[in-house]
Amino acid sequence: MKRVLFAATTLLSFAISSNAFAEDKHPLRVGFGMDVGVPSGAALGVVVHPKVDWVSAQLSLTHNVLNFGGRLAVKLDPMALKPNLPVGVFFDTQGGFAANGTIPGHSDLPGLGYDYLNLYGGLRLGKPNGFHWNLEVGPTYMHISTSNFQSVVGSAPKTLTLGNPTVNGWLVPTFVTGFEVVWP
Amino acid sequence: MRTRKLIGTVAVATVMTGCAIILALAGASLIGCATATIDEPAACDTVSLGTVPASPVAGVPLPPQTFTSNFDFSGTIKKIGDVADNLSANVSQLTMNNNGDLQWVSQVDVTVTGDSQDTPEAPFASYTSNGDPGQQVTVNVKMDQGTILKYLEHPITLKFTVNGTAPTQTVNFTNTMCVDVSGSVSKGL
Numbered sequence: 001m002k003r004v005l006f007a008a009t010t011l012l013s014f015a016i017s018s019n020a021f022a023e024d025k026h027p028l029r030v031g032f033g034m035d036v037g038v039p040s041g042a043a044l045g046v047v048v049h050p051k052v053d054w055v056s057a058q059l060s061l062t063h064n065v066l067n068f069g070g071r072l073a074v075k076l077d078p079m080a081l082k083p084n085l086p087v088g089v090f091f092d093t094q095g096g097f098a099a100n101g102t103i104p105g106h107s108d109l110p111g112l113g114y115d116y117l118n119l120y121g122g123l124r125l126g127k128p129n130g131f132h133w134n135l136e137v138g139p140t141y142m143h144i145s146t147s148n149f150q151s152v153v154g155s156a157p158k159t160l161t162l163g164n165p166t167v168n169g170w171l172v173p174t175f176v177t178g179f180e181v182v183w184p
Numbered sequence: 185m186r187t188r189k190l191i192g193t194v195a196v197a198t199v200m201t202g203c204a205i206i207l208a209l210a211g212a213s214l215i216g217c218a219t220a221t222i223d224e225p226a227a228c229d230t231v232s233l234g235t236v237p238a239s240p241v242a243g244v245p246l247p248p249q250t251f252t253s254n255f256d257f258s259g260t261i262k263k264i265g266d267v268a269d270n271l272s273a274n275v276s277q278l279t280m281n282n283n284g285d286l287q288w289v290s291q292v293d294v295t296v297t298g299d300s301q302d303t304p305e306a307p308f309a310s311y312t313s314n315g316d317p318g319q320q321v322t323v324n325v326k327m328d329q330g331t332i333l334k335y336l337e338h339p340i341t342l343k344f345t346v347n348g349t350a351p352t353q354t355v356n357f358t359n360t361m362c363v364d365v366s367g368s369v370s371k372g373l
Contacts, residue, residue, distance in 0.1 A: 142220075149224075152263070159229050159230055159231065160227065160228070160229045160256075160257075160260075161226075161227070161228045161229070162224065162226075162227050162228075162260065163224060163225040163226035163227065163228075164225070165222055165223060165224045165225070165264075166222075166223050166225070167220050167221070167222050167223075167369075168220060168221050168223075169218060169219050169220025169221060169369065170217075170218065170219050170220070171216075171218045171220075172216050172217055172218070173216050
């Protein structure tokens with residue numbers, strides 16, 4: 001087992017440092033991506049590879065059933081230094097928000113919105129340019145805010161007013177999976 | 185040829201590494217958890233305290249005036265306690281309001297009584313004038329947070345004893361109390 005790991009590590013190091021796969025620098029590559037996950041919901045975004053393929057950014061419009069939101073992701077994909085590798089492992093930091101919203105058709109219920117920070121590790125299936133599928137998992141820090149919480153008072157005295165509670169904390173694990181298409 | 189072989193080998197190693205990560209994360213998901221703090225920033229209630237009649241002569245010492253008000257934040261505390269542990273409660277606002285000037289108020293002492301045997305009448309808050317408070321007297325809570333929580337878990341009665349000089353116009357007091365309740369959640373998924 002140690003030998004296999006050693007061999008894999010050596011090959012990986014060699015491949016990354018080898019001049020045989022000199023990085024193909026380019027001014028800019030753009031593409032698009034779609035994914036689903038928790039807590040981001042469904043996302044559709046623009047992907048940019050600025051100069052190099054091992055760094056990419058994605059700006060997405062999201063929707064979580066309650067309301068729209070946005071997400072900015074910065075991905076470090078060291079294995080994209082070798083653009084012909086059809087797989088890779090990468091790190092992805094995503095910051096996003098979901099605007100406050102209520103369950104459709106139930107605007108009388110308390111609303112919910114949140115900001116989040118995803119710290120993901122991921123697996124890329126496909127070359128960094130062209131079509132590839134991503135699987136990402138990791139911890140999420142969330143700041144959840146509510147609205148119209150007064151509606152839950154129910155039978156309490158009518159003069160009692162409630163502020164809107166907030167929740168701050170970590171959720172482990174969360175995930176996102178989807179594809180990206182980047183024009184070579 | 186050699187290059188292709190190398191790419192293939194690296195690809196296999198990457199897939200193995202990726203699979204190992206996915207498996208590790210899948211394993212971690214079995215012991216997934218959520219840790220969070222929940223905060224209800226301001227559960228507030230306003231009640232009428234009573235009236236101080238107008239005096240025809242200004243500056244006459246006023247006999248101590250006693251008012252009581254009833255509050256019930258126990259439902260709010262229970263709702264948060266249903267989902268969170270380690271509750272803490274803080275009185276973020278305790279005020280006496282009037283539509284006129286309250287400069288005539290020199291001191292206010294407040295006691296609290298719960299509706300259970302372990303919540304007897306106890307000193308709760310006080311106010312000593314150090315200037316013109318305008319239309320609102322903010323009473324400073326003296327009780328510690330742990331004891332406050334114990335009382336707020338029940339309906340409470342606040343007794344206000346107001347000292348000062350007699351006002352020249354009728355004063356209708358209202359009393360507003362706001363409570364900040366927070367707790368922590370730590371649950372396995």
